[in-house]
Amino acid sequence: MKRLNGDAITIVQEIKKWRSSLANEKGVPEKLVTEIIQAVKRDGDVALRAFTKRFDQVDSPSFRVSEKEMEQALNRIDEKLLIALQKAKENIWCYHERQKRQSYIDAEQPGVIRGQLIRPLEVVGVYVPGGTASYPSSVLMNVIPAKIAGVKRIILVTPPHKEGVNPAVLAAATIAGVDEVYCVGGAQAIAALAYGTASIPKVDKIVGPGNEYVALAKRAVYGIVDIDMHAGPSEIIVVADETANPAFIAADLLSQAEHDTKSMAVCVTTSRDIANELEEQLISQIEHLPRKEIAKQALEQYGAIIVVPTVQAAIDVANELSPEHLELHVQDPIQYLHAVKHAGSIFLGPYTPEALGDYMAGPNHVLPTSGTARFSSPLSVDDFIKKSSFLSYSKDALQEVNEAICLIAETEGLHAHAQAITIRFQEEEEKEDGKALQTYPYYK
């Protein structure tokens, strides 16, 4: 854990350098990912089966998990866990339901009807990583907003294992209302969702976290389908005044640090005492963690304690870094909400740890990382809808704007645009004159 001193601007620059060094790390053979995608696009299931055998050492006649297996998963997990996941679903549902939007129509002008239709995406694919851990919470967070949006068909893909899909993941899928689960993973799963194969349906959008192969494949198929934002390493900034409890802060920084050796955990405090106690707390608390080595590496590389003169100065540092998670351990924290300009999710007060938001409280845990909270947002119902505008003009209403449109079209040198308006009125005049429909001099 670094103790950063000096002025806030220098410190912010220093931390931004860590980030960009992370962004420049490249470990994945792009060529291999391209080859995988091309093969699946061309050969469908045959390629999918071959890559699954090669990368996952699994050779199964079918990718699909049966509906029976999905239902049975509910009985295969601890009943208390089942209730916990159901409670989480309820909270996530209730929070996201307020994001649902209505189509609108504006019929205020005579002869003019215009509006915006809100429609759910038709088919969505959710990627759930396999590997050592299983993430039922990720299933809930990615699937529930899509359900609320009204997506009719939600496909979950996850890498196969010889022992079958993790029952907690399957149970979460069933609870969230996933329609179909397929055991395919990696770049080949992304390619299958983007182009469709005989057994995997083509989707409109792919969401969910994954390793670098998955991330690269998603970027490659973007445009063919939509994708969610790229998730960088997870981040937290804790802002603390002298009333904060350093033991709580240490626990929260560690919950961030245990994710990944690249996780960023920073505390900005107005109190030297808090800074000192926090360091002690980190040292004592980290010892008992099963993922101690990961957390240690993360804190050594991307952990920092910064002392600044005021809470506002601390929030200025946070705004500059625009973190994924921001905790405010200060007196009357809601009074500072206006001052927070850029953060994915804001946690107010000593009893609102990030872990509460990760699992249970309701707001989404898929958040903008690496400073992108300046312009990106948490995953929401908006990510699973699309909009279409519609327009209807009467003849009279069109005639009223005829000249104005032609003037702009002429300015832009697009005469056929002007003609598309004038022809609708010239035709009649010419007919009345008994002339044939022959030429349509455009607007001069």
Next chain:
Amino acid sequence: MKRLNGDAITIVQEIKKWRSSLANEKGVPEKLVTEIIQAVKRDGDVALRAFTKRFDQVDSPSFRVSEKEMEQALNRIDEKLLIALQKAKENIWCYHERQKRQSYIDAEQPGVIRGQLIRPLEVVGVYVPGGTASYPSSVLMNVIPAKIAGVKRIILVTPPHKEGVNPAVLAAATIAGVDEVYCVGGAQAIAALAYGTASIPKVDKIVGPGNEYVALAKRAVYGIVDIDMHAGPSEIIVVADETANPAFIAADLLSQAEHDTKSMAVCVTTSRDIANELEEQLISQIEHLPRKEIAKQALEQYGAIIVVPTVQAAIDVANELSPEHLELHVQDPIQYLHAVKHAGSIFLGPYTPEALGDYMAGPNHVLPTSGTARFSSPLSVDDFIKKSSFLSYSKDALQEVNEAICLIAETEGLHAHAQAITIRFQEEEEKEDGKALQTYPYYK
């Protein structure tokens, strides 16, 4: 103009092939674009000035257009054009204002406050192409939604010309409320907006159309800043029954075709007579267009007339292709709104030509192309805001979900997450027992 016969599926496949052949065309030296971006990032204004001299043959001491020049532009254009642009602004503003969203708060459970903040982006850059034509309508369409969102600083960049910026573009910028205009173009302008230089401010998002250099540069800086969607060649599908007026349809197809030799213009009709008359109309109307050669090439390559048995079958073809613009020249068109699943903008009836929407009616003309209307939306106020979630739990409220969170955290193997909750209660128990704060056994 091709006459496509046969079953709808084969026809749709055929048209999709045209599209993907377009998507695979690559003409831009990616390496050069990367070099330009790196140089501007490193050397700022010095590089910017050098590239402007090299690519635009302009060597100016300052990039900035003075505020005086911006105001004067209003007097330099025809008064009728000024009124037309102001009328367009009014309509665009009125249509988009309904897209504005409110932050929400949910304080329904004791001890729990949660919600979502809606905030405007702080700084937005709008690219306006130079070249032979000027596009004041594009300025209005890109800037007004940002203004409504509440963006405080809107920067417009456009390639320099020896004669200065086109007065219609400058007037539109002033009318729309652009804050600053800079004469820089190409990949170097995008790099300047993404990284900032001494004279050009760094922005949070870049929108607006551009040539292939601009498109490639935007994609390269995505992540550093946000960008709008990539606009492919423009497209229209007209669905027509036997009541349609072929002269109107021909004019609308031509207004699409004159944009670009790669524009797609397709009519799907239930009437062989309409198909025949449409062909005649196209032949006669095209003759009088200044951009005849462009329109001819577009129609020859990417134009088609398709005859199908029913209006529903025609709409099915449109849905499969998910066009940017869809016109319904059928009886009682609003009855078919439910059947249209994927289209950027829908134009209903004979007096609602696409050109009306391009300039005047209010809905945005920045629309999803190349079939991306399946998952993308017209440019809107949503594109200039970001969301943050916030959360506050009381101690009691947290204690109630303590066990549930720990169960999920343990399932996911993230014990520091569980500890972040339990420490908030164990501490007290231990204090009460008179024990020192030493170890925090995580949830078992």
